[in-house]
Amino acid sequence: MAIAEKLAEFRKIADNPKTQLEHYKSKGMKAVGVMPYFAPEELVFAAGMFPAGMWGSNTKSISRAKEYCASFYCSLVQLDLEMLLDGTMDGLDAVITPTCCDTLRPNSQNIKVAMKNKMKVIFLAHPQNRFPECGVKYTESCYKKIRAELDEVSGHKTTDEEIQNAIKVYNRSRAARREFVKLAGAHPEAVSAVMRSGVLKASYFMLKDEYADKLEALNAELKALPASDWKGVRIVTSGIICDNPTLLKILDDNKCAIVADDVAQETRSFRCDAPEDDADPIHALAIQFRNQDYDILLYDKFSSQNRRGEYVAKMCKDNHADGLILFMQQFCDPEEMEYPYLKKALDAAGIPHIRLGIDHQMRDFGQAQTAIQAFADVLD
Template identity: 35%
Template sequence: MATLNELLENFHDIACSPKKQLNAYLEQGKKVVACVPVYTPEELIHSMGLVPMGAWGADIELKESKRYFPAFICSIMQSILELGIRGEYKGISAIVIPSLCDSLKCLGQNWKYAVKDIPFIPMTYPQNRKPESGKEFTKASYERVIRDLEAATGEKFSEASLAKSNEIYNEHNAAMRKLAEVLEQHPSITAVQRRDIFKSAHFMRKEEHTALVSQLIEALSQVEEKESKIKVITTGILADSDGLLKIFDEHGLQIAADDVAHESRQYRTDVNLELESLEGLADKFSRMDHCSVLYDPEKKRAGYIVDLAKKYKAKGVVVLLTKFCDPEEFDYVMVKKACAEAGIPIIQIEVDRQMVNYEQAGTMMEAFIDML
């Protein structure tokens, strides 16, 4: 079995080389479909023998995408379009874009005109996802995605294949939840390494990633921890910048758990395998909660973050607020209030795919640590 360092290096290489991963799958004769955040139905894509590959943007200079977006819009969306225009997604068979926020809706429409050689497939989710009518709407939207995927790729859908993919994704969810618990016991794993493990999952077939995660859990079980750090909880859409994450390590902070859309939020809800496969997938979406882009008039996410901090005995909460993300900004008020009432220190750090200098964030973090 690979050593711990070998496994961590493997996760790092995959996380930092999505184009290499894409080309490797294409060379194997596989068809790849890009999946835009936050909750693209990967199980559907996987069940058709296609490779779902996450498209969360990149820390790059924006040029061409500025012709389609105003400056005051999420840089994740802008950088996804920029990569598409530059040809970085060359070889993929289609891109699926959900409609969970206004920026995502704009991305889909702009993609049709800016990247004409890669078919855009919309995934329309209902706002009221929990009633039976909401589940039926979600299922109908999945059926539309299936038809579009069949047209774009030439592959065929079957309920039996989806049932198997639902099992594979449930197994991966379980492995990632277990890993999160294990990592909390290993403060020697840096914030960047933790990111690599979660990020790499977006660029691999889930059964392949589950196998790597299982090896990592076994390797970590052989490690005797001697290091101790200050535990914090991170929350937000994305925590991907090396410059930002290194601040955690430089100041002796450990991410004990996260409520990050790019990370643990992906793995909280399983498909009910007792239901017919497509209904089970729609039911899964209806049960997803505690996320800024999911309709929640009671804002239960705030209480969830407080409970997470208490569970892991975290000293504070770090809100990584994606710049110009309205849903996250609306939620922050509730999260801050809930943390204040619970006596949990909280800090907000603005993040952006365009940021190259995190000196101000480092200064803010120093002050936050003094407060802790």
């Protein structure tokens, strides 16, 4: 199968999460919705269930969710609830709700009330300070509780060996995605921004072993391509999410190649592996969370040093990017509060950037098109 066909297959999967959910349910599998982010998805996989990623929707409108959510909730969270209410996610047997921000924190209660206990809601509260041993122990206790709740849903008592196998499957999937990001950045003539997003987004709607098989095959073909002679602009993207095909096509139309990203839904989600040599797989998953770093929604004990801003600036330098585009989620307080520090680091490193406010409810992309076109012209 040609590269273009493989990319189109991933894009089709990314655009049809409900179809994917129905596909796995038709095999007799139970399904668990996994909301953003840092949930131990390996535990769902180990229990023999399908983990369905929930990152909002670019095609739906917020209607019924408004009855349960404050008006200042970001569209991502509201649309996750909307999809539960309108039947899109009817096949779910449970949902995991992490609490990494103030909007996510009350989300489990909103779902319980809205869904009238039609599905099991599994609450996940990571420790704020994940670095010391007490933080690791607390994470372990949370994950043990989730393991027990998932066992109730699946009707199967998960073994340590099954979780250790799941860790290996997920590490393999993460490695394949990290390699794909590098190859896509090296071959923008073959992988457009729209298709790049499709490949990464499809991982949320497939079992990770099946996904890794497909992605490794694509990576092999990309590696066989001759060196690229890209004449356009090289950029790094940053933000919580930027998966709207209409928005990404503006990058393609202006010959802006994404050579790396600092996006929560993309590279941040597979940046860190879990140890495979730990005899206790729950401890291994807790260590993985401890090792997560340079994220807006995670406590940084070195925050006074502007480490994240410098990390993102270095990412731009290391990937020879001409500039950075920050896709800032509307009503996201953490992103808004962090921006001055990020801007300071980018300015100090001499990296041009623009900030675009985005929302899942965007239907008019005129301002974004003008801003990206002007930015590309300046960088070219």
